Each structure stands twice: as structure tokens, then as C-alpha cells.
Amino acid sequence: MNIVKTTDSDFEALYRRITGRGRVFDEELWKVVKGIVEDVARRGDEALFDYTRRFDGHILTAQTVAVSEGELEEAAARVEGPDLAILQQAAQRIEAFHRHQIAESWTVSEKPGSILGQRIIPLERVGIYAPGGSASYPSTVLMAAIPARLAGVEELFLVNPSRDGKISPLIAAAAKLCGIRRIFKIGGAQAVAALAYGTEAIPRVDKIVGPGNAYVAAAKKMVFGQVSIDMIAGPSEILVIADSSAQPSLVAADLLSQAEHDEMASAVLLTPDDVLARAVSAELERQLENLPRRAIAQRSLEAFGAILVTENLDEAVAVANRFAPEHLELMVKDPWNLLEGIRHAGAVFLGSYTPEAVGDYIAGPNHVLPTGGTARFSSALGVYDFVKRISVLSLSREVLEEYGPQAARFAHLEGLDAHGKSISLRLAGKNP
Numbered sequence: 001m002n003i004v005k006t007t008d009s010d011f012e013a014l015y016r017r018i019t020g021r022g023r024v025f026d027e028e029l030w031k032v033v034k035g036i037v038e039d040v041a042r043r044g045d046e047a048l049f050d051y052t053r054r055f056d057g058h059i060l061t062a063q064t065v066a067v068s069e070g071e072l073e074e075a076a077a078r079v080e081g082p083d084l085a086i087l088q089q090a091a092q093r094i095e096a097f098h099r100h101q102i103a104e105s106w107t108v109s110e111k112p113g114s115i116l117g118q119r120i121i122p123l124e125r126v127g128i129y130a131p132g133g134s135a136s137y138p139s140t141v142l143m144a145a146i147p148a149r150l151a152g153v154e155e156l157f158l159v160n161p162s163r164d165g166k167i168s169p170l171i172a173a174a175a176k177l178c179g180i181r182r183i184f185k186i187g188g189a190q191a192v193a194a195l196a197y198g199t200e201a202i203p204r205v206d207k208i209v210g211p212g213n214a215y216v217a218a219a220k221k222m223v224f225g226q227v228s229i230d231m232i233a234g235p236s237e238i239l240v241i242a243d244s245s246a247q248p249s250l251v252a253a254d255l256l257s258q259a260e261h262d263e264m265a266s267a268v269l270l271t272p273d274d275v276l277a278r279a280v281s282a283e284l285e286r287q288l289e290n291l292p293r294r295a296i297a298q299r300s301l302e303a304f305g306a307i308l309v310t311e312n313l314d315e316a317v318a319v320a321n322r323f324a325p326e327h328l329e330l331m332v333k334d335p336w337n338l339l340e341g342i343r344h345a346g347a348v349f350l351g352s353y354t355p356e357a358v359g360d361y362i363a364g365p366n367h368v369l370p371t372g373g374t375a376r377f378s379s380a381l382g383v384y385d386f387v388k389r390i391s392v393l394s395l396s397r398e399v400l401e402e403y404g405p406q407a408a409r410f411a412h413l414e415g416l417d418a419h420g421k422s423i424s425l426r427l428a429g430k431n432p
Ligand SMILES: NC(=O)c1ccc[n+]([C@@H]2O[C@H](COP(=O)([O-])OP(=O)(O)OC[C@H]3O[C@@H](n4cnc5c(N)ncnc54)[C@H](O)[C@@H]3O)[C@@H](O)[C@H]2O)c1
Pocket: 032, 055, 056, 130, 131, 132, 133, 134, 135, 137, 140, 161, 186, 187, 188, 189, 190, 211, 212, 213, 214, 215, 216, 232, 233, 234, 235, 236, 261, 262, 264, 265, 326, 367, 368, 369, 370, 371
């Protein structure tokens, strides 16, 4: 892979190419996705099944689009005991972590006669997108459904594209573990549109969560407003900050672990050590040779990979914050010290024994994370994404006597006299 110094004249162009990828804002992609979304909104199942035939290569009908109880049981039963145990362990760890995120409703009484508060209410109907184009993601089913259940969501729907019209055994087992019984064999922008607008076969939901490729990410952005979405969780990214204490083979392995997701994935190394930079570049070539998904990883590295040599670690942190990567690994002597300077990242992995991949599956924190620089303002999927908040106000006459005149005057200043009257009539003891 090319090694570029951050002081080189081509650094800014490379930075723009990597951060501008994802094609969520690409005009061509937007046009394609808009066409699909509008067509599904208009023609419902008919359009949904047309696009499924075109992009996923199988034929669906109103009778076969949903996974039946029998299909679910039969597929899940094909998962071997030890593999099921791994899903269960992952589920336990994910649940233990996310329990800390549960927020309680609260009220506060600042003075007698005043009660103010906030009620935390679970969303009613949520659609989970578990990707399934070039790889299958049962881990995503756990990452999305477990916090949703902890939040109290009752109606959970799962969409997952299938190549041959059959649900994958691991997806079925993960769904069963989370108590999801309504699963649809659809994916891509058409699945997002179906969940957003509802079709004859697919229920309309209140929120769509979960990651996907550029088509899925663009469709979620497009339907936002019709439904809520969690974030833009598009093609995976990793950025590693490493110093001379890091082992080149481990740095390369971690970069490849995300590059293999998608040709649109991005893997970047930042290091002040140009000896390490060269060693990692050689390791990438060597390790690529033996990867089953070599073609994908190689294309991703060529298009959106980089080894960047910085002046020092402080500059590496500053550049990492500009990237705002989905995953940030700190493979340096004192990672906790570096963490202090990190403002923008979906998740941070400290030290040589915390490979990103352990977080993808089993450590506990969520692997559904913001991409494309959106970690500047978005966070990991969590229990908080599955609730909304309702404000609660209750005042006595005495408290209204104290606040009312100021509120009525404020209303007058805004030129909204009916507002003021609704207050003053109460204070005058008259009914409006
Ligand atoms: N950010 C995160 O939290 C996170 C987590 C897990 C996975 N991911 C990412 O999810 C993605 C999964 O991608 P995937 O492709 O394997 O599965 P996917 O389910 O996201 O996409 C597959 C669907 O894409 C649609 N599609 C493919 N080519 C198309 C075309 N030319 N026109 C219109 N639609 C088309 C098809 O409908 C297909 O069903 C990867 O990019 C991976 O990096 C991200």
C-alpha cells in the first residue's frame, strides 16, 4: 500500500477520497436508490418482489416473503450446539454491557406544587436490517435486538436479504435467541423502503436500525422523516494509530479485518514511525495472499486504504479526529494517555490485545457504529436508540401565580396574545 506523509502535497486529496467515499451522497447512487424507494412506496409488494428478483436473484410471493415458523425452526436447528453456545455467550455479554444504558423515567419537584419530569417510553415497532449481501451477519441481529428488548420494544421485525430465498441457519438462531418471530427475506434499498412505507406484506415501522452497504445507508437517509433511523452505518472503517511498540503483523491483520467487509470499506494506519509504516505495508501484501476474501480486501485497500506517516503521535490524534472513524485502534505504548485527545470515533480499542474483531462479536459494546465521518455527531447503537422521551408538567395554582405573569408577558412580546390569555384567565379565576 502507498505510504504518504501528512506533509505531502497529495495528502489532502487522499483524505478527501477516503472520507468522501460511501457514496451516500453520490448523485448516481442517490438516483438509483430514489427510484427504488419511490417505486416501493407506490407499488408495494409488486415492486419489492421485482427488485428482490433483480438484485438478490430469487422469486418472492406474498406467501413466501415472510419466514414461516417451520422454516425458522428448521433453519435454527441446523446450527451445531457449540456454535449456538457462542451465540448465547455473545448475547449474554452484549446484554450485560447494554444494561448499563437503561435510563429511568424521572420527576423533580423544585418547589411544593410543581412536578416536572420525563417519561421514557419504548418505541412500538422497530425494523432491524441485518446485512446479507456478500457476508451474513447474525452478530448484527444480536447487536440490534438485544438493546431493543432491554428498552422494552415489543414488536421487532427483521429483514435480511437471502441469496436463494432461504433464511440462513445462524440468522434464524440469533433471531430465535432474541425472540424475533417476524422475519422477511428482503434486503437493500427496497427492504428499507418497505419498512418505511409498509407494503401489503411488510408492516410499516417507527424506526429502522442496522448497518448495510451504500445502497442501504442511502435509503435510510432518504426515508428519514417518514420513519426514524438510528444513524448512517455504512461500509466498515478502521483507523489504527500505532507507534514503534506495535507489531506490524497485528496492525496489518486488523486493517485487513475491516477491509474484507466490502470494496467500499476503508482501512487507514497513522504512525510517526516510517520503519513501522514500511513493515505494515509488507505485511499487508503477505497476509492478503491467504485471505479467502482477498479480492474484496485488495480492492478496498487500493481505493480507500492508506498508510499515513505523521510528525508525531499528537498529530496522529488530530488527523484521526478529522477522519472520525467508525473504529479506532490505539496500538501504542500508553493508549490511555492518547484516549484523552480522542473526540471523534465510533468505538476505541486500546492496546495490542484488543483487536477490533473481538468487539464485532463478543466483547459486549455494540458493533453497529457510525461511518463516513458521522461519528462527529452519532454514537454506537444502544438502548437509548429504542426509546423516546415525553416531558411531563404539573403545576399548582400557587406556582402558576408565580410563573404565569412572566409567561403571559413573554407571550405578549412574541405577539401571541391567546397564549397570554390562557394564563391570565386562570389567574383571574375565570374560565375562558
Ligand atoms: N457500520 C456498521 O456498523 C456495520 C456493521 C456491519 C456491517 N457493515 C457493513 O454492511 C455492509 C454489508 O454489505 P453487503 O453488501 O454485504 O450486504 P447488504 O445487505 O447491506 O446489501 C445487500 C443488498 O444490496 C442491494 N444491492 C446490491 N447491489 C445493488 C445495485 N447495484 N443496485 C441496487 N441495489 C443493490 C441488494 O438489494 C442486496 O440485497 C458492508 O459494507 C459492511 O462493511 C457495517
